[in-house]
Amino acid sequence: MPFQRSNKHSSLSKRQGKVSGLGNQEEVFHVKRTPSSPQGGPKKRSAFVDLTNTNKVQNGPSVKSGKPAKKALTSKAVKTRSKCPSSEEQPKKAEGQVEGSLSEDSSASRPKEQSAVQQALESAVQEQKIPEAFDIDKEQAGDCLMSPEYAKDIFDYLKNREEKFVLTDYMHNQPDLNGEMRGILVDWMVEVQENFELNHETLYLAVKLTDHYLAVTVVMKESLQLIGSTAMLIAAKFEERCPPCVDDFLYICDDAYKRQEFIVMERNILQGLNFDINIPVPYRFLRRYAKVAHASMETLTLARYVCELSLLELELVPERASHLASACLLLALITKGLEGWTAALQYHTGYVLSDLSPLVRRLYAMLASPSDEKLKAVENKYSHKVFFEVAKIPLVHIKTLEDALTEQDISQ
Known part of the structure; x- marks a missing residue:
């Protein structure tokens, strides 16, 4: 049974009821600016248009200002100006020619720069491209909630980040x-x-x-x-x-x-902790790696049981989250008689079987040892039908475990 919350929630719900009651009475007041206010009436404008107070240049005559438009120049005056440029206009004309030549040079070099940048981007994409046989996120392509384009990058980042949070045995202090x-x-x-x-x-x-x-x-x-x-x-x-x-x-x-x-x-x-609390945890890696292995929900739950049971062990505190998750999944796969550490798992986890075998044996010894009567929360939790009663699954024989680890070592 969940713990009962305090009675303060009831008072909060009453307060919320009063607030929602105001909406039913339609006592909503809108403040409108009248045309007689110093700012004038409300003006409509786009969010990112006309953000400054700079006056716009008007080519035509001003109608609202009431000022007469300037007289148009006669054709004679135009011809005179075109034939006899002033001393001020001559340098401007020369500058215009120089700017024109510079713009032509820049426009000529711009395609070269763009092509170089495009080639660099294409090469970077090719380097990061996941082999089709190991691309487990292509099924979620277009699903923004799953972020399939960045999934591997995210877990590679978390794997690198966990090096910052490696602990040693602190209990002697x-x-x-x-x-x-x-x-x-x-x-x-x-x-x-x-x-x-x-x-x-x-x-x-x-x-x-x-x-x-x-x-x-x-x-x-x-x-x-x-x-x-x-x-x-x-x-x-x-x-x-x-x-x-x-x-x-x-x-x-x-x-x-x-x-x-x-x-x-x-x-x-x-x-x-210097407010740095975004610590990589093995549960996130476990779900990712189970997806790579195409494991069923029961197999994943068995791996979760082993992983959660390892939280009680002080000796496993120094283990990296991704390493622990990989070992728990491998032990669950062997227990269920499924395919072991595949090439796809090696690619996504970065661990080969020789990296995981010692930790798998330690986890097996943890499961084989008699449990402490004071520490029954994890076992009772995973003995429930909601968790497929994975805590009651018989432990695989030690010879079967060693054969699975040895066969894969030889194949690798």
Whole structure:
């Protein structure tokens, strides 16, 4: 059952009802400018036309001003001027000839410059062109919501960016904490994500924020839940369309902290991370790589179960997001008896099988080890029918795993 929100939402809905009631009474007032105002009546104009106060040059006579138009020059005067140019007009004529020659030269060189730029652009496009056999985004061509033209560039950027957020084992710098306490906190954060029905990206980002803050700040165990709750609040603001409010987190913490403590901790976390919270998370890579492998929803959910279970492991904190996602997907493919690490996956992930085999074995050992009775949130979550009960799928035999890894090593 989701946690109950505070009663403040009801008062807010009442206030919204009053506001919407005003619209039914049609008490809407429009302020109109009258012609008698100093600015005059309202004038129509385009958004990007006539933005300045510069007077336009009028070739014809001014009708509104009431001034008489200038007399036209006689043909005799025109002939005289054309025959006898003044001393001022002669330099202008020479300048005009020079400008004309310069414009001809520039117009002649312009096609050459344009062709050079066009050739450079075409060569750049050819370099970035994805092989047709590995182009998984061509089906979404024209869909602006999927951004198929930039999808690979986006994930290449995220893969390069994750190098900035590589962590090491920070727990030896925390005299009052240990790995078990962190596991209990992450297990509780999984329950919060499930009860508030938040996106999975929110959970992964919140765990990342917690680890990065603990890596730079020494804290006491009494404030560990406050750090996890505030990290979840920041991640929800970053990822969710309608994030929970501070009162919701005060409620789930059983009023163990005050509102001001949440606000101070939020500021501390953001300052500790230099406000750089757009950290690549493995969940995004996992969905992308599953699309490359044409994996079913059940196979993807199995990989998500392994990936989410790895959040509890302190030893896996230093792993890069794309590397962890690739290993989780490979283990799921082997468990389901599907095709292993294909050439398309190598192309999009940048990892070959030899890069993933050690991590796959570590994840297999994590699944094979008996689970802690205190840390059951992930297992209970993925034992539900909504998630295809993937937590109940029997673990593949170790010989089958090694044969799959060895066969692909030989083929490569």
